[in-house]
Amino acid sequence: LPNPQIPTLAGFEVYSQGRSSNFSIINGQVSSSVTYRYLLMPLKHGTYVIDNIAIVYASHRYKGNPVELTVLNTGTSASPQLQDEASETSSRGKDYFLEAVVDKKNPYINEQVTLTLKFCVAVQYYGSPELSEPTTTGFWTELLGNKAPYRQKINNRIYKVIERKYAVFPTQTGDLTIGRATIRVNVPARSSRGRDPFGMFGDFFNTGKEVAVNSEPIRINVRPLPDKGRPSDFTGSIGDFKISASVDKREVEVNQPVTLTLRITGTGNIKSAAEPVIPELDEFRIYRASSSENITKIKDRIGGTKVYEEVFIPKHPGTLKIPAISYNYFVPSENRYQTITTKSINLRVTKPEGYAASSDVPYTRPGLIISSDARDIRYIKDDIGETTPIGRLIIRTPVFLMVNGLPILVLAGMILVRRRRERMASDISYARSRQASKAARKRLAQAKSLSSPNKAGDFFAEVHLALISYIADKLNVSPHGLTADNISELLAERSADEELIGDIGAILQRCDYGRFAPASTTQAEIEELLSTAEQIMIRLEEVRFA
Known part of the structure; x- marks a missing residue:
């Protein structure tokens, strides 16, 4: 709803x-x-x-x-x-509270901020507390994990503390807000009207009273990176990194590929670690091959490894050098830019059989004799008579234009593709938004493969995840804790159609029903819900999320 x-x-x-x-x-x-x-x-x-x-x-x-x-x-x-x-509310005030703290409130853009939620409770509670995670619009969020419950003395009272940590990376400058988190928990329902006549039974019949505990929102002032000392080829990486380079072979023939692997490791937002800038080299043709990443979490810090592969094709034989490649990043803890480089790599390039370099001097066939009977240069005619065209100029033919224009179009296309890949690698918000539809369609396809009553629970969970993740990717927020309420508010802020907002709330609620009571679901209901989800995805494409 x-x-x-x-x-x-x-x-x-x-x-x-x-x-x-x-x-x-x-x-x-x-x-x-x-x-x-x-x-x-x-x-x-x-x-x-x-x-x-x-x-x-x-x-x-x-x-x-x-x-x-x-x-x-x-x-x-x-x-x-x-x-x-x-x-009763006053007496409850110190029995439990939810605290949200960050390790820094004035970070640089793309710098990790560690958010800690601490639920402190000094009374007995029933069941497991239910957490609605804070909204983190404008941040890329990674869950660091839960700490084992522990006890802490606060204001001369012993509390049980349940702690959860997140790594949040601001993706834009200016004032941002980490929203309220809410924990719902059942605590004993006390009465102030005298002694309970059934108190002899203790808590046996006491199912408790549900209370909601909120944290306070946190304002973050995100600073842009300083201009002082910024390298001209800086691409936006922030953290503390190392770089290494290696090739799959050291000896190769002309026009045969060599794969250069660039490996960036360290702590920081490894997802946004941009591709190193490779200079233009006359001795090679260079093509981007692939990239991959592996994210790690060590001592509440996000880090990992990002790997870029580039293909080098040597143009001529000899000892050719892949020069040292520089990589720039900003170290927020030291407030300075840092440049690191790889080691240069020498390649031994040999001639293949039958090789003829394009720079060889052309030669004439030996033994060619010009006939002595050949007539000398004819006299110059001062009247050439009438002339008639024998055909269209070749430079105006469609075939000539197509053959010569095609390489230009291919080059322009390669430049556009490269720029898009670079932006996908460095701009998380752009990458998530561009890939949202593809990821959602993949999840709906997975849901379709589960569309049978005996797999109804998994089906509803997959549809729910497809919709939640799509909207989170489009808005560049974490899908963790994103509820129908949050979605309604965020879509309303972007002037989405009220009917669409209502339909999204209805299908998310239906998915909740299905996950709790899958046995009561029919095949017709499953097919209808899948069709509705697909239609909602189409309608969501028309919403201006930016």
Whole structure:
């Protein structure tokens, strides 16, 4: 379901506290309810009527009932019931809290920021806490992992601490915000109305009370890289790297390929480690072959290896040299640019059998005798008479134009392809957006292979992942913790059609149903949902995400 449409409430500050879903299965029939929570902070006293709360679902608009709310003056006593609830909330205030901290608030663009979520709880709780991860619009995010629960003394009280860490890399400069994280957990429901007559049974019948605990949003001011000391061929890599070069063979014939492998290793955003700049070499023809990457996580730092392969084809024999290749990057901890180089590599290039270099001097056939009977130069005619064209000039023929124009078109195409590959390698946001459709179609194809009732759970999970990941890639946000609520807000900000937003919320909810109750799904429902998902993907292509 999409978020309810909340009217402008004069006199209040409104904060969303998320939503919760409840599923039930009775006689094979699935039913559900969704609860949305909002925190209203009154700015002045008075009586207010909250009306016109509506929701759009399946092209229909549903309106809620009006609610009357009275805000009292400071110092005015509230009703006993409200006093009890306030007392309980106050007593809960230090029982649990969720803290979000970062190791730096003023990073450079593309520099790692470590985000730590700490859920601290000093009371018993039931089940497992459910985390809604923070939104990280404008960041590339990698989960570093969970730390084993531990105990910590805070303000003279012992808390159990559950900790999760992320590596977030800002992909744009300026002010960015890491959104609130929310944890839902069931804690004992205490009463302030005297002794419970059934207290002898302890917590045996106590299923607890669900509470939502929010962290505070974090503002990050992202700095651009400094101009001072920036190399002219700097390509945007940030971190601490090493580079090495190797070839698959040291001896080769003319016009035979040699593969040069450039390996960049270190810590930093290895995904955005740009391709080293290779100078133009008269002795070789050079072609880009492939690239690959391997991401590692060591001591809360993202790093790894990125490999580029280039094909060198020698043009003539001799001892040819692949020169040292420079690589520039910015070291944020030292606030400076660093240049590293590979070692040069010598190749022994030999002549193949029957080789004739293009630079050889042309020769004439020996023994060629010019006939002595040949007539001398004829006299110059001063009147050539009438002339008639014997055909079109060859330079104007379509074949000539095509043959000579084709290499230019091929060269232009190669330049465009190379530039696109370079941007794909250095611009994460662009790469994710360009590859989003292909990845989503691949996931939907995988879902189609699972489209049978006995695999319904996997089918619904794959469709859900396809839609969530597509939208996350288009928006350059992490898919972790991206909920239907977040998606509705983000699409609404980009003026997406309300009906489309509602349909996305509906299909995501249907996927949730299917994952919880796959046994009640029919083949017809599976095929219908797959068709709907494919249509939604087509409609999403029309949304301007940028």
